Amino acid sequence: MNGFDGTPDLIPVHVAVNSEPKISHRSSGLYPMFLLAVLATVMMLFAAFTAALIVRRTGSDWVPVQIPSVVWLNTVFIVTSSILLECAKKAFSRGSGSQASLWLGYSIALGVLFLIGQLIAWSVLNDQGFLLSTNTHAAFFYMLSGVHGAHVLGGIGVLVWTLRRALAGAYGIDQYRGVAHAAIYWHCVGAVWIHLLVLLSIT
């Protein structure tokens, strides 16, 4: 009899002597399921924003703005960051933990650069006179990049935590699921950005 996620129905019950017994986990399936559910909320959130933008752009007052070109550089940052994360996973699978930590570090740095770049895009748009209250297209850009940025920030937090664990030697050749799960989240957040960019660029 197999469980929903295909793992055998056997549960390791950890009962340590003289300490509080741990909660038994089907750990192999638990985190992917949690991740899937979290990603579902993220996808539904941006699906709603997408629907809102498609409806709202038919409004009589819609004046398209030129999205600051720095966002294309930012897109390169976040895509590269995702690729480096895959390199980190490869390095873990080869057993070279220090190399993997390096890739992880670069990946985090690019994530931070992405956020800084988005802030620059905000200030460029602001300097052009497109404020939150004066242009709805610009308002969508501020809002969507802001909400997306919050998800990127959360991702950076997870990656930093992963890096700390990597530096502490928590991951081995067959034990880097934490990195793999963080990478799935990070790729999805990157994909959401590309979706938003296309959505905001079509005029």
Place this chain on the structure above:
Amino acid sequence: MSSAHAGLPFWRRYIFSTDHKVIGIQYILTAVFMALVAVGLSVLIRMQMTWPVRLWPIMEQLLPTAYEGGALKPEFYLTMVTMHGTIMVFFVISLALVSGVGNFIIPLQVGARDMAYPFLNMLSYWTIVPACLIMLASFFVEGGAAAGGWTSYPPLSALPGALPGSGLGQTLWILGMALFIVSFTMGSLNFATTILNLRTKGMSLMRMPLTVWTLLVSSVLGILAFPPLTAAAIMLLLDRHGGTSFFLPEGLVLGGNVLAYEGGTPLLFQHLFWFLGHPEVYVLVLPALGIAFDVVATFGRRPVFGYRTTVWALIVAAVLSMIVWGHHMFTSGMNPYLGEYFSIVTVLITLPFAVIGVNLVASLWRADIRLTTAMLFAIGIISAVGTGGLGGLWLGTAASDIYFHSSVFVVGHFHFMIGVVTSFGIFAAIYYWFPKMFGRHMNETLGKIHFWLTISSVFPAFIGMHYLGLGGALRRVYDPTYYEYVRPLQEMNVWITFLLFVAIAGQLVFFVNLFRSLFWGTRAEANPWNGATLEWTTPSPAPHLNWNEPPTVYGGPYQYRVNGVGGYVAQHTPPEEIKCPVGPHEG
């Protein structure tokens, strides 16, 4: 409580606890407290509905800002209907039925030692506490609490100057709701992962009790439906405080001045709101039905009829619930073809619900029924779902809804579905699992008084509202005698208010019973009802972490009447220990 738990200090055991059972009870008690506020508001609403022009000098002394000169201010009436709805839907029913009962029962019924993420669980409860406090605090800010309706449609909710309650009160409403959404999403993530990943050995999906199934479906709906409301709330906040025009059209006039907004559409908010709003109804109603199945099986001593069809009907109902939201907006302006679509899919929902309803009734067929209080409430759920569901047919069809929309008919309908069905679910769950929660029984005589006072008042009251709506009485109207054509129906409003007081008397009996039983109830053994599901394998009250090693499951949750009348096979009984002429029933 077990030794592991006993080693923890009091505040870690009962205040900042990570034990799913303590958190579940915390949720229920919080909901009970919020219910006192919401019921208090309903009393004030009914007083206004019954005696719209009377002066209340006593009320002026109690609530001087709301009853200036003894007469209720119209804007406070709007605040009351808004906050009654908001608190009841999100801070009473959601908390008690889904978060409360769900937390308590999911790990016990699937054979897990706790939730998948106990810390996240604690965090989710401690996010709801500030949300409740913000909602309550909003009554005391300038202009009072939000008054734009529980749906918070713009422009009333988007323009701080539109109503007295559209100011700080509305901002606090949005913040409180944001915290609620965060908390509920954390809870749903925890529920879904626990149910899918922490089931004990042998507990396949098709061996799960239906309460767990309904809570799984409800969690998945919560995960998918709440984010769009978050998006709407962010845009609403930006419209209010950032000067954007997402929802605000041009030409709005406030205080004689034309506002600078342009191009936005309030319809967009309505779509996003109801994309959550309709599934939210199922998030609340389905767990009550699941509880009804569990209670009916235990006290009917026979297997649930059509377990598999029920599971599939739940899933079909859930999928349909996400594509029917437009039936709340037939009168908002909509392409007639779209209205036709929303009518058809809405009426389609009767199919899975008919399956569930028939299965519930058939589960009583030739059953060895024991009319305990929990069983009475479970049968009450079946009746309320059927009665309330009939009204839904009229509201789901565009042609009739255009007449009924915004009438008291709607109020009667949704009070049946997310008022009576859900609160009966909470009561059935409390009477049924009270021994497991506190190791004591609730008093059955007081319980039955509670049940009969409640059902004999809420049914006629809400059916009465259907008639008022048929007569054309509108909801949210400050003075029900304002329109001459509904004045002849005013006597019905007096009766409904009288019935409300009967219902409140019933709830007082419940409170007395609850607190009396907590301390002086008769002691309960581990399995007082001879239930076949896993929660009854733990001692009463269930200890911290439930089992040292969760039991292995060999059969379905409703193996009753397999060993002659009254006999049953528990889920954890190995096949070789079953001594019965008939083979064990698999689910």
